[in-house]
């Protein structure tokens with residue numbers, strides 16, 4: 079027994095004796111009353127009272143005791159108290175009784191009882207052993223509540239400890255009064271890189287680690303006064319060689335434990351994330367400021383619109399500075415071009431409704447008043463507010479596409495218009511005609527199509543230069559527009575071809591317009607040169623029910639107008655169509671004729687009027703058509719020239735003539751020469767000179783044996799170029815003559831420059847030379863010019879003796895004509911050459927020829 083227990087036992091015995099002596103002095107009634115009081119106190123005591131016999135069986139129990147065990151009193155009486163003691167506490171209970179018996183003093187312990195009402199019951203039992211060890215008195219106090227709160231406290235402490243030990247923040251407990259560190263968790267120790275012992279007991283401000291968190295005792299005190307302190311972005315010193323950015327929260331528990339707890343969080347990752355975010359934000363801003371798009375963002379909150387961001391580019395695109403948008407978030411909407419507002423509203427409504435939308439193109443009014451085209455693209459952010467999904471933000475970008483739009487319009491214009499005259503082009507005319515024909519069909523109206531071509535445009539273009547040609551075309555375009563109404567269409571197909579569409583015009587109305595166009599005349603801007611048009615007209619529906627047919631028929635009519643001398647207009651007729659068809663067929667056959675070897679050359683002699691002998695011959699082409707028979711050049715040479723086939727034919731003629739001369743020479747016919755007619759197109763063709771040179775080289779004939787006949791028109795088509803080629807031919811040694819001389823308008827001064835040898839008087843002057851004084855005068859003049867310029871003169875188309883006599887009298891040196899011989903095929907010409915006929919003195923020569 080301990081000293082304290084012995085003291086307790088002595089006290090108890092003393093109190094007992096005092097109690098007994100007090101009660102002995104009472105009367106019986108008083109005693110009974112007193113006993114009743116004690117009985118009540120016993121019965122209703124907050125403690126459970128049990129009396130056990132020497133064997134530990136329950137002899138008596140008060141109602142509180144029975145209640146604690148959760149049984150009725152009779153059930154408890156006589157059973158060993160040990161039965162209501164929980165198994166783990168039984169040994170302790172047994173020891174408690176032993177202790178009480180041996181010490182005779184009150185002993186106590188805490189143990190667990192089995193209770194019917196609450197299963198396990200924590201109790202404190204005080205035991206007093208009485209009656210010489212034959213009785214035990216037990217006072218049982220229910221301490222379950224206390225036990226539970228003690229356990230809760232223990233659990234909470236354990237939890238706290240665990241948190242403290244495993245926390246991923248540094249935790250430090252510091253005495254409030256002294257500032258001495260009393261506890262640090264492992265994480266903080268790890269952060270600092272030092273031992274725990276180096277921290278404990280040290281005042282917090284004396285350690286370098288915390289120099290930038292708690293620099294001094296005063297700071298520590300100041301911290302406590304605030305009860306709770308929060309410091310972001312502080313620096314914690316470490317032994318690792320670098321400071322750690324930390325966030326510190328300190329809580330002062332002055333009233334209870336008189337400590338200050340520091341929670342120190344390593345924010346290195348957060349800091350670098352923040353820095354990265356900041357720099358990426360900065361980067362974003364820089365990018366956004368420098369890109370061509372104007373980036374904007376607005377917020378919607380309870381019906382209010384707030385501008386969040388407007389990139390500086392907004393100033394360039396709209397003329398308003400970002401600040402103006404921040405001040406007036408609706409400014410943007412007021413800038414939208416009034417005609418595009420509905421479009422934009424529809425677009426925004428779709429975006430708000432969550433429908434995916436392509437960026438919208440619309441116009442805005444720049445602050446300077448100009449209209450700009452923009453590409454506007456945006457998206458919205460939504461947020462659930464209550465049961466509603468609300469739009470919270472609108473982000474977008476705007477790109478100034480004014481230049482693109484203008485370029486597009488320009489491209490569109492260029493795609494549909496002729497860049498020189500700004501008139502609708504071929505494809506636009508086609509589209510318009512499709513629409514117009516459709517409308518005409520529905521409303522039973524006429525539509526006239528005028529195909530207009532400038533007469534001799536090529537010559538003007540070539541001789542006066544392309545600038546003049548361009549200006550002429552522009553002036554034609556203007557004049558045509560002046561002659562027509564706004565419902566008509568004036569278009570340029572290309573080159574010098576224009577097409578005018580007249581809405582609701584029949585023959586009579588169209589005639590008026592065509593006459594007006596012809597009458598207006600076209601003047602080359604800045605010059606006195608006037609040009610004339612040839613116009614072909616077709617009318618819907620009579621001449622065609624679709625555009626292409628109408629155009630083809632107007633073209634045919636134009637061709638006819640041109641063939642009729644130009645400067646007039648022709649309506650399409652079916653006869654013209656038939657002619658055009660014939661021409662078309664002939665063109666196809668012409669293309670095939672060369673391959674099929676259908677061309678032949680005839681030769682017509684030229685006669686030296688001084689000697690009556692051959693002075694040469696002219697090669698004249700014929701077409702041995704499989705169906706039509708032998709065709710003269712007049713039926714096909716024009717078509718061949720216009721369709722470009724003549725170049726191929728010329729490439730065949732020149733070597734063929736050279737080969738023929740070679741053959742005649744080989745047959746012993748000496749000093750034979752032949753003239754070849756040259757078209758303007760072939761004379762200017764790049765292959766021309768080579769063809770001549772090759773032909774001479776391959777046949778080996780002398781260049782003087784080949785003569786080239788050029789018409790005045792050929793020479794005048796491009797005088798400079800032709801002159802160059804003529805000089806080259808002359809240099810080669812070829813003979814050159816001007817055919818049909820007198821029909822053109824070549825000036826004498828120009829003639830002087832031409833390296834020609836002969837002038838060939840056109841046969842139209844010869845035919846009635848005896849009767850027509852004018853023709854006679856022309857022929858005389860040509861002979862005189864030839865003489866003065868030392869050129870030989872040859873008369874063409876001599877058909878009778880009187881013409882011959884007249885020419886001889888006037889001094890013409892050579893003549894050619896049916897009077898001497900018609901053009902002959904090779905065999906007959908060979909025979910004539912071999913006869914060495916004298917055409918003047920041996921009329922038999924002519925007679926013999928007739929027989930051939």
Ligand SMILES: Nc1nc2c(ncn2[C@@H]2O[C@@H]3COP(=O)(O)O[C@H]4[C@@H](O)[C@H](n5cnc6c(=O)[nH]c(N)nc65)O[C@@H]4COP(=O)(O)O[C@H]3[C@H]2O)c(=O)[nH]1
Nearest residue numbers: 698699710711712755756757875876877894895896897901
């Ligand atoms: N009424 C009449 N006519 C006569 C008389 N003497 C000759 N002729 C014809 O007059 C034409 C003379 O040829 P051109 O003036 O060069 O006129 C030629 C020439 O411009 C062209 N031509 C002929 N052959 C060729 C050729 O190979 N190449 C080129 N580019 N044109 C050719 O075709 C035109 C016509 O040729 P052709 O029909 O062969 O007609 C020839 C010839 O047959 C006559 O006394 N009275």
